[in-house]
Amino acid sequence: MLARRTLALGRAAAQPIPLAAPSGARNMATLRELELRLKSVRNIEKITKSMKMIASTKLAKAQRAMNAGKQYGSANLEIFENSAAEETPKRQLYLVVSSDKGLCGGIHSSVTKATRRAFKEGEAEADTPIMVIGDKSKAQLSRALGNNLVLSFNQIGRDIPTFADAAAVADLITKSGVKYDVVNIVYNKFVSAISYEPATYRVLNEEGLKEAPGFKAYEMEDDVTKDLAEFSLANAIFSALVEGHACEQSSRRNAMDNASKNAGGMIDSLTLQYNRGRQAAITNELVDIITGASAL
Template sequence: MPSLKDLKVRINSVKSTQKITKAMKMVAASKLRRAQEAAEAARPYAERMEKVLAGLGSAVKDQPGASPLLAGTGSDDVQLVIVATSERGLCGGFNTNIVKAARQHISELVAAGKTVKILCIGKKGVGLLRRDYGDLIIDTKDMSGVKKLGFADAQPIAQEVLGMFERGEFDVATLFYAKFQSALVQINTKQQLIPAPIPEAANDDEGDDLAGAIYEYEPSEEAILDDLLPRNVAIQLYRGLLENAASEQGARMTAMDNATRNAGDMIDSLSITYNRTRQANITKELIEIISGAEAL
């Protein structure tokens, strides 16, 4: 039976934990709002880019001499897996889920006899992947210095990936991240970056369909594609990172909300024990006094 003092100390410590988790939840909530806005603001660009690519890509894809960024290198022996995770923990199953999906993909590739290279963005993924695939990790990008994720943060990473591709260091690149749906739901997403998957030319009814109109290209279709494809990689990466940032805050908010609630439950049950013990002590003292008086 813990003493009254022990109980008091425990209640106080749980209370201060609760204060911290509550504060973290508030911080996550406000960061979430900002991250969500950023992710939503980036959507129009990606959507339009997708439309243009859909129109251009399907026309050029089957021609000989199409950019390897679009048509691939003709093999898929060396696979680059980009795993985007968070920089900080305490966000529930967020990192574990992404890494789990990535790990499954990697083990499938390894089983199929492919060479796998891993690029980690965010240090939390490294810790989780190091144990099983430590020798496959070729690089880690530290994003901890980044306060507000901008396109300028994603671009150098994309440049590096493109540089590696040009030097023939891999054939296929896949990005793993969590797509933001709501604070409660994040969807693990696997997205192929290189070669760029050509989205089906959407049949939009607005009459702005690329396939429908005969476009004049300046300087030429190929030149535009050559300019567009590397940029598309950067954009997709940027979009993934933005979604990931929003998901991270969402996951953290939910996790901290749960932690706060659990701390509350714990305080309640500890308080009950505390009150009971106190009552028992009073009763015991009373009995001692009464039985002492009766003995006289």
């Protein structure tokens, strides 16, 4: 028993005796934290401003590519308008166009919500297959419509999408073995430099073109119709890719602009708080000095 008490007293004696903190220690620690936070927010503001400038430069290039790519989509639209199918296609395939990159607002969520809305409102059957371009929308759709996902593409259009990218996607869709009468391409439509909206582009397959009234009026070989269907699908995908890319760059520029403004507001607020704390600490030190001088 005596040994246990001696050991306990020895442990207590070995512990350091807590010293009283100086009067201004709390203010000093708070000012140091504010200073570190100010430095961090200023660095974030520099990054967001740089990303905004880069996105602005890329947006100009993306708009030029979009204006050129829209000509492909206009030619396709004229073909399918003049060869409308007699009845509503039964087997549908949804192709959702997004990208692999983030930091661009809710642009990926818009096409995801449009696809989910189509399934919810009955425009698509419960077992309608879905293919996705881009990892962002794939991750979102896998949570709600994971059983419908049959194929996904990534690393498409890392810079400006090309027709080769669209042709590769169209070729994989054709060779995937998925049966469809029409492909519904869900993409972001470029409205202006500050706005966009989800849109759907419909592309008929080979059989749909053969049965269309506009094509029945002409005698065409099977190979010609097949090539036309594949080429039309590649054209539509290319038009959707370049327009979606322009929307992404526009949304990223706006997102970085908003982030820079928010960082500037935080810097002003933290600077005001830091100056008030610094002034209070200096006032406390002066009071201590004057009180000590008066006591002497």
